[in-house]
Amino acid sequence: MYRSHHCGELNAAHINTEVTLSGWVQGVRDKGFMIYVDLRDRYGITQLYFDEEQSSKSLLEKAQSLGREFVIQVKGQVQERASKNPNIPTGDIEILVSELTILNEAELPPFTIEDETDGGEELRMKYRYLDIRRNPVKESLIFRHKVTQEVRNYLSKEGFIEVETPYLIKSTPEGARDFVVPSRMNEGQFYALPQSPQTFKQLLMVGGMDKYFQIVKCFRDEDLRADRQPEFTQIDCEMAFIEQEDILNAFEGLTRHLLKEVNGVEVDKFPRMLYDDAMRLYGNDKPDIRFGMEFGELNEVAQHKDFNVFNSAELVVGIAVPGGNAYTRKEIDKLIDWVKRPQVGALGMVYCRCNDDGSFKSSVDKFYDQDDLAKWADVTGAKAGDLICVLSGPTNKVRAQLSALRMELAERLGLRKPNEFAPLWVMDFPLLEWDEDTERYHAMHHPFTSPKPGQIELLKTNPGAVKANAYDLVLNGNEIGGGSIRIHDKETQALMFDYLGFTPEEAKAQFGFLMDAFQYGAPPHGGLAFGLDRLVAILGGQETIRDFIAFPKNNNGRDVMIDAPAPIDDEQLKELSLKLNVKS
Ligand code: ASP
Secondary structure, eight states, X not given: OOOSSOTTTOOGGGTTOEEEEEEEEEEEEEOSSEEEEEEEETTEEEEEEEETTTSOHHHHHHHHTOOTTOEEXXXXXXXXXXXXXXXXXXXXXXXXXXEEEEEEOOOOOSSOOSSXXXXXXXXXXXXXXXXXXXXXXXHHHHHHHHHHHHHHHHHHHTTOEEOOOOSSBOOOOSSSBOOEXXXXXXXXXXXXXXXXXXXXXXXXXXXXXXXXXXXXXXXXXXXXXTTOOSEEXXXXXXXXXXXXXXXXXHHHHHHHHHHHHHHOOOOOSOOEXXXXXXXXXXXXXXXXXXXXXXXXXXXXXXXXXXXXXHHTOSEEEEEEETTGGGSOHHHHHHXXXXXXXXXXXXXXXXXXXXXXXXXXXXXXXXXXXXXXXXXXXXXXXXOTTOEEEEEEESHHHHHHHHHHHHHHHHHHTTOOOTTOOOEEEEEOOBSEEEETTTTEEEESSOTTXXXXXXXXXXXXXXXXXXXXXXXXXXXXXXXXXXXXXXXXXXXHHHHHHHHTTOOHHHHHHHHHHHHHHXXXXXXXXXXXXXXXXXXXXXXXXXXXXXXXXXXXXXXXXOBTTTTBSOOOOHHHHHHTTOOOOOOO
């Protein structure tokens, strides 16, 4: 028996009990005649005690030889501590050790195993097993377990069945590049790793499994923007014989359950916002609605004066920064520099101070009088003491720029509170999205998403205007889930592939299996998928997903611990009938 108790368990009620504990040495305080050792395991820390009077010489020497992260087992008696530590559950007691066994020695760890460590991120990823011993990472993994457990509880209770789908498949069009796996038995052929189980879950609906879910790994070979992982986890869901409303209710229910069970937070019915409104009011399809600062479109009140920058712009749009009139000229100049950074890309920023006496002072006073500026304040909802920030330019660009500014200012003003949760549905996304590079329309969600009823015809005349039965679940400015009602008949699906530029042969080669299945009685169906890593991070009050993933990859998609990806040897290449053509 390695242990009778764990290291977070013992307290005053156990005094005089004989116990056995095992764990890692967090630290040794050697006072010569007395030695204290902090013993750590997953559950906590317990103080071990040795002294000249009560411990044998050999025991004392053994205790003195202990190094950080040694794995040890001790037997001893629980006794009351002379100086108590009210900050930890075991702070009232210590173990007077009678027997010490070193189970394994340890090298000095490359960084301190403390809540606040001296190890940089890359180093901690290299020695992730040590990092996992630290409370913040350990707690995040336990937190993730709790969330997934609650997901399984809730969905199972609602009648969903968890079904596994294969990883070695053929391309699924989620808009990223595939990771591919060469097949040894089928020379020159490759599997693709699923970007999502999309087509399989639809086939499960055809198979009659009318409520499916799966906590599943997905793989997307994308350029890794900060905080993305090439492999990530989805809570993937699909339902048959449902309408959009049923899906929204089912997964709003799941989200509400998680917020309640995991965070102890009750939220009202989730607001719903049309995609067009989200773009107009927040310049963003995943608005953070924990705070206001909604966009005010100023074309009507700011154009047709003598200010040509605004006159020639497609959109003039502003936000009111609460209390922003307190900014000094220097601070405002810095803000202007911030929006001009290449990452944001604005050409400049016009501002207007809203003074306490009700007057205005703008950076374009030459062109606008007090009445004009009062209208700006009216449209943006600015009050005395606020600062109005105005950007102008092509609609899509300027919305993205002002959205970036809104988020930055909210961050600086402390309005993005991690323990406040503001979920909402964003609905009626466009079906298609114009891609500047290929000069073609792409499915904004994926090609299996159905257009809004009655809009199929519009595909011919104005494809960009067609709306989809597609919805995203947004939480605190992050898309945590997205899905759609699917096309479930072969004709519409064929039409859709056609509009997306697939020849009938290409469509058949890539998705023939799905089209075939649609000929055998496909029920109406739809679903969505949550990004589990992000969901867990947000519920955990954090913005970065890495700490919630046991073994994450770095920004170059590398696992620096196991050193992958890595070359394979010539023999393996030969077996796979592959020849490399890599510039060294
Ligand atoms: N497969 C979709 C995705 O990964 C989700 C869905 O439509 O259910 O985004």
